Amino acid sequence: MEEKKEKRKGKVRDINAVWKLLEEHYKEMKKTTLCELFSLDPQRGKKMSIEDVGIYFDYSKHIVTEETLNLLLLLAKKSDLQNNIEAMFQGQKINFTENRPALHTALRTPKEESILVEGENIIKKVQRELSKMENFARLIQSGEKRGYTGKPIKNIVNIGIGGSSLGPEMAYQALRFYSTPDIHFYFLSNIDSTDFYQNVSLLNPEETLFIISSKTFTTIETMTNALTARNWLLAHLKDEQAIEKHFVAVSTNSAKVEKFGITSENTFLFWDWVGGRYSLCSTIGLSLMLSIGPENFSALLNGFREIDRHFRYTPLKRNIPVLMALLGIWYNNFFGAETVAILPYEEYLKLFPTYIQQLAMESNGKSVNRYGEKTSYKTSPIYWGEVGTKGQHSFYQLIHQGTRLIPCDFIAFFQPLHKIGNHHQLLISNLFAQAEALAFGKDKEKLEEEGIKKELIPYLVHEGNRPSSMILMNKLTPENLGKLIALYEHIVFTQSIIWDINPFDQWGVELGKILASKIAKEMENPYQVKLCHDSSTNHLIKKYWDVNNKRKK
Ligand code: F6P
Numbered sequence: 001m002e003e004k005k006e007k008r009k010g011k012v013r014d015i016n017a018v019w020k021l022l023e024e025h026y027k028e029m030k031k032t033t034l035c036e037l038f039s040l041d042p043q044r045g046k047k048m049s050i051e052d053v054g055i056y057f058d059y060s061k062h063i064v065t066e067e068t069l070n071l072l073l074l075l076a077k078k079s080d081l082q083n084n085i086e087a088m089f090q091g092q093k094i095n096f097t098e099n100r101p102a103l104h105t106a107l108r109t110p111k112e113e114s115i116l117v118e119g120e121n122i123i124k125k126v127q128r129e130l131s132k133m134e135n136f137a138r139l140i141q142s143g144e145k146r147g148y149t150g151k152p153i154k155n156i157v158n159i160g161i162g163g164s165s166l167g168p169e170m171a172y173q174a175l176r177f178y179s180t181p182d183i184h185f186y187f188l189s190n191i192d193s194t195d196f197y198q199n200v201s202l203l204n205p206e207e208t209l210f211i212i213s214s215k216t217f218t219t220i221e222t223m224t225n226a227l228t229a230r231n232w233l234l235a236h237l238k239d240e241q242a243i244e245k246h247f248v249a250v251s252t253n254s255a256k257v258e259k260f261g262i263t264s265e266n267t268f269l270f271w272d273w274v275g276g277r278y279s280l281c282s283t284i285g286l287s288l289m290l291s292i293g294p295e296n297f298s299a300l301l302n303g304f305r306e307i308d309r310h311f312r313y314t315p316l317k318r319n320i321p322v323l324m325a326l327l328g329i330w331y332n333n334f335f336g337a338e339t340v341a342i343l344p345y346e347e348y349l350k351l352f353p354t355y356i357q358q359l360a361m362e363s364n365g366k367s368v369n370r371y372g373e374k375t376s377y378k379t380s381p382i383y384w385g386e387v388g389t390k391g392q393h394s395f396y397q398l399i400h401q402g403t404r405l406i407p408c409d410f411i412a413f414f415q416p417l418h419k420i421g422n423h424h425q426l427l428i429s430n431l432f433a434q435a436e437a438l439a440f441g442k443d444k445e446k447l448e449e450e451g452i453k454k455e456l457i458p459y460l461v462h463e464g465n466r467p468s469s470m471i472l473m474n475k476l477t478p479e480n481l482g483k484l485i486a487l488y489e490h491i492v493f494t495q496s497i498i499w500d501i502n503p504f505d506q507w508g509v510e511l512g513k514i515l516a517s518k519i520a521k522e523m524e525n526p527y528q529v530k531l532c533h534d535s536s537t538n539h540l541i542k543k544y545w546d547v548n549n550k551r552k553k
Pocket of ligand 1: 162163164213214215216217218219222276277362506509
C-alpha cells in the first residue's frame with residue numbers, strides 16, 4: 001500500500017514537472033507564428049509529416065517545434081502511455097469504475113490469436129457471432145430469408161440509440177457507394193414520434209426487418225420504439241408468428257431479448273467488455289454488414305486492425321494517433337482552446353463529426369480522475385464539424401477571423417468515388433486553400449500592396465496562426481473508414497491516459513435517465529402525486545398536463 005502511494009507520488013511529481021516545462025515553453029510559443037516557423041525551415045512541410053498505414057498525416061501547420069513535440073512525448077512517457085496501451089490490448093480491467101476490460105480491439109483481432117477474459121478465449125466467441133452475422137447477411141441479400149408473407153426483405157430498420165445507432169448509421173452513410181441497391185436502410189433512434197413516423201410508418205411491413213440494437217436492452221428510447229414497431233407490424237400482419245420473421249436483436253442481454261419474444265436464433269450477441277460507442281465492429285454492425293456485405297465488413301475490420309497494430313507497436317514519435325492526441329492536449333491545456341472542428345472533405349462522411357462527438361465527448365467528458373479526485377485541468381474539448389465545402393460557407397468565418405482558437409482536423413481522399421468533371425480537384429484545392437489561409441492569413445502590408453482602401457484594411461486582415469492537421473488517404477473504402485475510426489478511438493484513449501480519467505464509463509448520462517422515468521410516471525397525473533422537484537420543474541410538469549388535458553385554471 002505504502003509502496004503504491006510512494007510510486008503514485010513519484011509519478012505525479014514527474015508529470016507535474018513536465019507540465020511546468022510545457023507551461024514555460026507555451027509562453028515562448030505563443031509569441032511565435034506559423035509564418036515564422038515555416039520561414040525558419042523551408043523543409044518543415046515535408047519534415048513534419050508521416051506516411052504510414054495508408055495515411056498521409058501532415059502536422060506542420062501546428063504551432064509547435066521539435067522542442068514542443070519532445071516535451072509532449074515526455075508527458076506521454078511519464079503518464080505511462082505505452083504500458084496503458086498494452087493493458088488495454090491485453091484485456092486488463094482498465095474500465096476501473098465498472099471493473100471490466102475495454103476490449104473493442106478484440107473484435108478485430110485475427111482468429112488465430114487468443115485473448116483471455118476470465119480464463120476464456122473471447123476470440124472464439126467473437127468469430128462465432130461474426131459467422132452468424134455473415135450467414136444471416138447472405139440469406140437476406142440473396143432473398144432466401146423472407147418476410148412472413150413470403151416477400152423479400154426490402155427495408156431494414158435499425159432501432160437503437162447512441163453507440164447502438166451512431167456507428168452503424170455513420171458507417172452506412174460513409175459506405176453507401178458499396179451498399180446493395182436492393183435494400184433500403186433506416187435508423188430509428190429518437191423517442192420523438194416524428195422519427196418513427198418518418199422512418200417507419202410509410203414502409204410496407206411485409207418487406208421490413210427490424211434490428212433492435214441495444215447493449216442493455218433496457219434503454220427507454222430503443223425499447224419504446226421497438227414496442228411501437230412490434231405493434232405496427234402486428235396491426236398489419238395480425239399474427240404473433242410474424243414477429244420472428246421481422247425482428248432480430250443485437251444485445252449483451254439475452255434474457256431481456258428472450259422476454260421481448262425474440263428467439264436465440266435471431267439474437268446476435270456481444271459482451272459487456274465492448275463499450276457502446278466502441279461497438280461498431282461487434283454485432284452492432286449487423287445493419288452495416290447487411291448493407292455492404294460480409295466481404296466489405298471484413299475489409300472494414302482489417303482497417304481497424306491495421307491502426308490497432310500501428311498504435312500498439314509504432315514508437316510514440318511516429319505514432320499518428322499519439323501525435324494527434326498530444327497536439328490536442330497542447331491546444332486544450334496550454335492554449336485554452338475549447339473546441340476541435342472535424343472537417344471531412346467528403347460528402348459521404350457527413351455523419352463523421354457527429355460520430356466523433358459521442359466517441360470523444362462521452363469518453364473524455366469527465367472531471368474526476370482515477371483516484372476519485374477532481375481534475376485541476378480541462379479534459380475533453382467540444383467536438384463539432386461539417387463536411388467541406390459546406391462549412392466554408394457557414395461557420396469558417398469564425399475560425400478565420402473570430403476571437404477563438406479552433407484547431408481543425410481536415411480529412412480527405414486523393415481520389416473521388418465519383419469521377420465527375422473536375423469536381424474533386426476543385427474540392428481538394430478548397431481544402432488546401434483553407435488550411436493555408438488559416439495558418440498564414442493575410443497581413444496589412446499585403447493588403448496595402450494590393451491597393452485595398454485604407455479604411456477596409458482592418459476588416460480584411462486575416463491574422464493566421466490557426467492550426468490544423470491534414471489527414472489524407474487514397475480513397476474512401478471500407479478499409480480506410482475502419483482506419484479513420486480506429487485512429488480517433490486511439491486518440492481519445494491516449495488523451496484519457498494523459499488526463500488520468502476513465503474513458504469507458506458514462507455515469508453522466510444516468511441522472512437524466514433516472515429523472516426522466518420518474519417524471520414520466522408523474523406526468524400521467526401530476527395532481528394526484530406530490531411533486532418533489534424544484535418549483536420550475538414542478539410547474540413545467542403541471543403546465544404540460546394542463547395543456548394536454550385542457551385543464552381550466
Ligand atoms: O447514452 C448512454 C448510452 O449508454 C451510450 O453509451 C450507449 O451507446 C447508449 O446509451 C445506448 O445504450 P444501449 O445500447 O444499452 O441501448
